Amino acid sequence: MTELGFFENERVELIRGVIVRMPPQGPLHSSPIEKLTSFLVPALLGRAKVRCQMPLVGPPDSVPEPDLAVVAQGDYRAKHPSTAHLVIEVSHTSRGYDRETKAPLYAEMGVPELWLVDVARQTIEVRTDPEDGLYRHVETFGLAQSIAPRAFPDVSVSVAAIFEP
Numbered sequence: 001m002t003e004l005g006f007f008e009n010e011r012v013e014l015i016r017g018v019i020v021r022m023p024p025q026g027p028l029h030s031s032p033i034e035k036l037t038s039f040l041v042p043a044l045l046g047r048a049k050v051r052c053q054m055p056l057v058g059p060p061d062s063v064p065e066p067d068l069a070v071v072a073q074g075d076y077r078a079k080h081p082s083t084a085h086l087v088i089e090v091s092h093t094s095r096g097y098d099r100e101t102k103a104p105l106y107a108e109m110g111v112p113e114l115w116l117v118d119v120a121r122q123t124i125e126v127r128t129d130p131e132d133g134l135y136r137h138v139e140t141f142g143l144a145q146s147i148a149p150r151a152f153p154d155v156s157v158s159v160a161a162i163f164e165p
Helices: 027-044 095-108 159-163
Strands: 012-015 018-021 048-052 068-072 086-091 113-118 123-131 134-141
Touching: 012 095, 027 048, 027 068, 027 086, 027 159, 086 095, 095 113, 095 123, 095 134, 123 159
Parallel strands: 086 113
Antiparallel strands: 012 018, 048 068, 068 086, 113 123, 123 134
16 A cells, blocks of 8 residues: 555554554654664674664564664565564654564564663663564663674674763
8 A cells, every 4th residue: 555655755554454653753763773773784784784664574464664673684675574683663752562562563573682772761671582472581771781682792782872962
């Protein structure tokens, strides 16, 4: 329907058969995305692709558009990827939605690692070990800590750097 122009000039994603309008992004949401993108793209160059707000093909009724997805190298001109090494969602006004709706969907899709960047708390909740639509391991990282994706343990990210002005 999007390709036919039904949602022209609107940001939407398909989640479990429901077309969900995505709210406009304020600077508190955009800034962590920008910082993570500028760090991850050069760090993963030639090893993985970093896709910013692009679709992942989920179950037949879902096509989420995570804020960032680190996917395998490949040619995605004909088809979007269906999984990722890492998905990152920035939660400013969408914390509950990201935790209760999107996290189980990513777990169901087999995404091995999900980072929920909580703007208000200035933390990153790292969810790993998906099983039966849930992440079995959840750990929260604060400003004094650094984290690295499991798939790329040499790529360490300072939590404070994501939130600093």
